[in-house]
Amino acid sequence: MTDGTTENTTSAGEAEPRPPLLRRLVHSRVARAVTAAGLVGVLLGAGTVAWRTDTLPLFSSDPCWGTFDDTLTERMFGDRETVAETQQLQPDPSSGTAVYGQCRITGYEDGEKARAAKQLTVQVRRPAGYGRQDVWPAEFLAADMAPLGSGLTGMVSPSRAWLALPESCTGQVGVLSAPAVVDLAMGDAAVSGSVPEHDREDRAALADAVVAVANGVRKELGCSGRFSAPATDKLAALVPWREADPDTLCGIEGLSVPAEYSASLRHGRAGVGGGATRTCEAGSIYPPGDLRLTTVVDPGLARIFADEAGNGGTRLERVKDGGPSGFGSIDVTRGVYLAQCRTGDVAFVVERMKSVGSEKGQRPNLVRALLPRYVEAEAERVGCGPVRLKLPEVLE
Template sequence: MSEETSGAQPGETAVTAPAPLPEEPRPPFVRRLLRSRTARAVTAAALAGALLGAGTVAWRTDTLPLTGSSPCWDSLGSGSMESLFGDRGTVTDEQELRTDPMGDGGMYGQCRITSYEGERARRQVTVNVRRLDGLRGTDAQVWPRDFLSSGMVWLGEGLPGMTSSSRAWIALPQECTGRHDFTGPTVVDIGMGRADFEVSAEHTLRDRGALTDALIDVANGVIDAFGCSGTYRLPRELPAPVKWQDADADAFCGIKGLALPAAYRKELKESRSGGAGGPARVCEAGVSFREASVRLTTVVDPVLAEIYSWDVLRSGTPVKGSTGYGRIGGNRAVYRAICQTGQVMFVLEQLRATHERGRFTFARDLLPAYAAAEAERIGCGPLKVTLPAES
């Protein structure tokens, strides 16, 4: 398998060792030393230390043999490291883990581990500890695209998170991290390679297991670093990987009572639904598994639902309903319903314009039926949504 070198950040480029600059002849042992990744890490660590002393940055670059500690705030065990990287050499770029989130992004810390084969970077894993935002709407688009995808499954009872072969996340206990209005949970998320990139069933199971084990390692390490007690257990048994299949137009996305309008049936031929039973259920559909055109998300975890607070209050034209309220605008509709367990968010997104109509009409056409059918499925119906008149 050819592994991509990428972190959880979109658009990140492959990491390769820099080409050496022209230099004067040196003794052979010096040249070997300078070619060594360990030596480069020592140099980087020394530079980072100098900058830290000047109050400039809060990063360090280490390799395991140099420090004797585990990566990512001393949380990743040898088993997780071996599952992720095998016996390859690794370099860790680790940001200081703070007790208060930094800046508007709500970031507590970031850790990036890159493995090498010779001089070539082979795999990169990025771990973030952050508080998800709902007040400004900064985490309602990019974070769900990566970490609330249809390829993810629920971690299981008592584990508020989801996992796949390329992404995983878990919310930290609120009694440890605190509760703030209009903010989502504080999460540990971990990613490698391109989101939803799968080579084979064997690799999917292997990578998903490795990411999940690493996620629980880091989450427990962060809980301890925050001065809190308790730990998360490893999932007993994860659901089978989610597969694309022929879409059922009469029960679209596997939802009883949700019929797909005829205008969309030619283009939404295949669908995949993941996350059943967990904090969010996500369905994606398109003409084939290679190209999702629409995404339907139901977030039943009240705290996670907060990441859509800005959208449901300010993004688009108001939508009324028998229970709750929402907004619709362009290619996206968000509706907030009140259920026995607290707030629930229904989110519809059209990712590509339809070929026949050439417009973004899916969210408007499906919102009333989707909200009604999902409210019935999760036990907080009946729900009737009334759309505003088209201008």
């Protein structure tokens, strides 16, 4: 690639120049999605699939709200040719506030035919929990997420990043609604690089990118103030998968895996504290693991689990004098307790991400076995304890 353009090839092998509009849109830096109609024709004509065609009339003229400069784009995509599609920020249909929008940047390999090699998806939204059929927690609250630090309410991994926007900019939310966030996804969350140095570089680039996009969104919404750049050289160490100790799951003394599941949960990884959430995972193969335990200490983010805590299964109760007020529920796949601590709501979640086998055909309820001790230990750790739960005799 020399001048930032490539050529189409005819069946006879002769080079045929690209249409002028496509040459303008596909180049060595981020392309601008000029018009909806023109973009649809270009994408389909190039042999790619148009993205969310139902929202195309809302595309803006600046990629990702003008946030990706040449330096950041090169860090994310190298010297690949890129195409960007950006949707205007618009009122969120669930809340009526102007905090909804999407952007996608695709990097293509050089060659005879354009082949997508790397893709970044950016969303501005209010995440919801499992009670509303949203998979956001599964993707963005994984054990490999590290706090962004520097007073930023957000987290980052080699493939995912998110940052909460200030309510002074996006509008006050209801008691059961989470704050608006900017989130970035690069590829499959279950696949990380095999070389730690590459993971560190990818994570640092995503950390800078999510802050840059969040600042662009604030400017687009007409809000004052900017987020400070993250201290990427001070991010927590990468979280490796390793042999798990079945008697101290998540590093918690007394949190023991039932013997019937020891073979199925023999590997694990535990996230670091100090951020909005702390998650640990365990499984027989990795990633992403079969079992996940999460503590959410940011009160706004904890509201993601309010629906599930109230309506996700059989009601949980505290024992007498069992700590601060709260409510929760449990079923065979997930237990959620939302405690009303002095610092605000804290969510404790134990969930089977997929079916976990047990030895000898015996299947004691794994969530039931782990939830009480996990909540008790984590509540003590975050200064909310003691919280002691009374389990229902039968799960509905």
